[in-house]
Structures are given as C-alpha cells and as structure tokens.
C-alpha cells in the first residue's frame with residue numbers, strides 16, 4: 606500500500622457487539638412510521654400474491670441481521686413452521702434471546718401495531734390469536750451468525766428469506782454489500798421468495814454512542830445486481846416524508862423476488 610493511501614474499513618472494523626438494541630428500537634420502531642408501513646404493506650402483498658405457489662408444507666424462514674426488528678419475521682410467519690432470527694451482534698442476540706424467552710414483551714408495546722397492518726390480509730388474520738407473543742416464541746429461533754459465513758452445506762436451505770436495512774447497512778464497501786446479498790440468496794432454495802429492505806443513499810447511522818456504516822446505493826444498484834440471480838422482481842422506493850428518521854439518507858427501498866432456478 607502506498608504511504609497515505611486510504612483503506613476503506615469493512616464490516617469487521619465496526620463495534621457490532623456494542624450495537625444498542627433498545628436505543629435503536631426506541632428511535633426506529635416505537636411508533637410505526639408511514640414509510641415502514643408502506644414497506645411492510647409492499648412485502649405483505651408480495652408474499653400474499655405468490656402464496657398459491659408456495660408449496661403446502663411447513664417451511665423454514667430466515668431473517669438475516671434481525672437486530673431488534675421483528676416485522677420482517679412477522680411478514681413470513683403464515684408460511685413458516687420456524688423462522689430463524691440470524692444476527693451477528695452479541696448485544697442484539699442477547700436482546701432477542703431475552704425477548705424470545707419471555708414471549709416477546711415488546712409484542713404489546715410495539716409489534717402488535719405492525720401485525721395489525723399484516724392482518725389486513727386474511728392469510729395473516731387467520732393466524733391471529735390473543736397470545737401472539739407466545740405463538741411467536743414457539744415459531745422463532747434466535748441464532749448468532751455472520752452473514753458472510755452463511756453456507757447451505759452447514760445451514761441447509763431455507764424456503765423464504767428476508768434481510769432488512771440490511772445488505773447496505775453493514776459496510777461502506779460495495780463488495781460487502783454484494784456479498785451480503787449473495788450469501789442470503791445462497792441459503793435460499795431455488796425459487797424461494799425473498800424480501801430485502803434498504804436505505805437509499807445512506808451515509809451511515811448512529812446507535813447510542815456508536816457510528817455504523819452504510820454503502821451508498823440506490824434502487825438500480827440492487828435490481829441490477831439481482832438481474833440473473835433472481836426472477837419476478839418487484840420493488841418500491843418510499844419517500845422519507847416530512848419527518849425523516851435521521852439525517853443522511855434519501856428514502857427507503859424494498860425489493861422482492863424469487864431466487865433464480
């Protein structure tokens with residue numbers, strides 16, 4: 606390396622174990638934002654649209670980099686006997702494991718609002734019950750793991766998958782953004798449906814006292830990369846509206862599709 610040459614940091618250079626799930630949850634999900642509602646509705650409608658093609662057997666789902674956000678897992682719930690919440694940060698894994706063991710106390714304060722949006726469709730409403738927190742515990746599994754090490758030989762294939770804020774929110778390096786998408790798709794069986802949520806033109810984000818990275822991307826970066834890797838793509842860009850969640854991004858994006866055969 607030449608003297609003074611800048612080496613861009615990568616995923617491994619950031620303090621993921623210090624990611625504060627409570628601060629992140631408070632800032633992002635305590636009140637449902639209109640952009641999250643639009644993203645969730647888009648994913649719900651995609652899964653409902655393709656549901657006749659989903660084979661009628663208990664499926665395995667995976668949400669990669671769950672953090673404390675349950676809505677991607679909730680969107681997969683009607684199709685899954687089990688959803689793996691796959692997370693790298695030890696603090697996030699601890700938070701998820703504590704919630705899981707206690708039948709999701711955050712259900713009543715936060716996630717029931719997101720679930721109500723899903724229940725506008727009968728596939729979800731048919732699953733609704735008084736004690737959704739314990740239902741969720743029985744259908745989810747919390748697993749520590751690194752997206753870059755996802756491996757179908759070790760992990761098997763999943764039938765449906767999500768990754769939210771997400772492949773672009775783990776590294777400033779474009780190659781790691783691509784690699785995160787590749788690794789997610791690599792553990793999904795051919796033709797498995799997936800949904801990926803992303804931030805547009807993100808400059809990175811603060812959680813409590815720590816700064817985390819982002820890859821600066823827009824929708825075509827995702828759809829172009831998925832060309833040949835997936836079929837039946839549908840996508841949406843959602844404007845941040847009058848109250849952006851923070852500085853340094855220009856919108857949310859969601860891309861759904863089926864893994865290439």
Ligand SMILES: C[S@@+](CC[C@H](N)C(=O)[O-])C[C@H]1O[C@@H](n2cnc3c(N)ncnc32)[C@H](O)[C@@H]1O
Nearest residue numbers: 670671672674693694751752769770771774775
């Ligand atoms: C911006 S947060 C998104 C959290 C959540 N999915 C959401 O929708 O709000 C990025 C997440 O990626 C996780 N993450 C970072 N590096 C990872 C890695 N190498 N493998 C898996 N997850 C990782 C972080 O711990 C964090 O939970």
